[in-house]
Amino acid sequence: NAGVTQTPKFRVLKTGQSMTLLCAQDMNHEYMYWYRQDPGMGLRLIHYSVGEGTTAKGEVPDGYNVSRLKKQNFLLGLESAAPSQTSVYFCASHRAVNTGELFFGEGSRLTVL
Amino acid sequence: DAKTTQPTSMDCAEGRAANLPCNHSTISGNEYVYWYRQIHSQGPQYIIHGLKNNETNEMASLIITEDRKSSTLILPHATLRDTAVYYCIVRVAGTQGGSEKLVFGKGTKLTVNP
Numbered sequence: 001n002a003g004v005t006q007t008p009k010f011r012v013l014k015t016g017q018s019m020t021l022l023c024a025q026d027m028n029h030e031y032m033y034w035y036r037q038d039p040g041m042g043l044r045l046i047h048y049s050v051g052e053g054t055t056a057k058g059e060v061p062d063g064y065n066v067s068r069l070k071k072q073n074f075l076l077g078l079e080s081a082a083p084s085q086t087s088v089y090f091c092a093s094h095r096a097v098n099t100g101e102l103f104f105g106e107g108s109r110l111t112v113l
Numbered sequence: 114d115a116k117t118t119q120p121t122s123m124d125c126a127e128g129r130a131a132n133l134p135c136n137h138s139t140i141s142g143n144e145y146v147y148w149y150r151q152i153h154s155q156g157p158q159y160i161i162h163g164l165k166n167n168e169t170n171e172m173a174s175l176i177i178t179e180d181r182k183s184s185t186l187i188l189p190h191a192t193l194r195d196t197a198v199y200y201c202i203v204r205v206a207g208t209q210g211g212s213e214k215l216v217f218g219k220g221t222k223l224t225v226n227p
Binding site for chain 1: 145147149154155156157158159162200204205211212213215216217218219220
């Protein structure tokens with residue numbers, strides 16, 4: 001039982017390049033989330049999903065796209081990376097009956113030059 | 114979900130109890146108090162939660178005031194590994210629904226000193 005796994009853990013991009021972050025959970029959770037965290041800041045919600053095939057916008061969705069084709073995977077895409085997207089990205093999940101306990105991945109550190 | 118207020122930073126000596134306060138004066142009757150922590154560069158980790166009774170687990174104790182407007186997370190014997198940012202969150206639980214409105218603010222930066 002690996003919990004929530006994020007790949008890659010580190011990536012450096014040039015402005016304008018595209019990439020996809022993968023979040024995989026093996027707990028059969030319905031809900032999945034992508035957050036970003038900038039230095040000295042709390043977590044900000046980018047997009048989330050309430051189940052397979054569904055996605056919704058969070059607080060800071062611009063510049064990102066997401067997909068949830070399989071229940072266990074939640075992908076975060078950057079179509080044209082910008083320096084403002086340099087951040088640490090965290091994925092989280094929880095089950096349908098919401099006990100309030102979120103399970104987080106270890107984070108993906110993205111640098112856009 | 115109700116808003117919370119926490120001190121920006123705190124210090125604690127290794128081996129002593131760390132008491133982290135949280136104010137949540139607008140908490141509703143069906144909202145729980147949750148505590149998470151984030152050790153440097155890692156994902157946040159759930160610690161404990163409670164509704165109105167005091168709670169204890171292997172990591173910490175949670176003391177909630179009778180009026181539920183504030184709470185204290187207690188790490189009974191702080192170690193250097195407890196140095197982290199601690200987040201206090203209030204939210205409804207035990208229902209269907211997501212956590213998209215969950216707010217992880219800036220939390221309290223706890224530094225445990227040798």
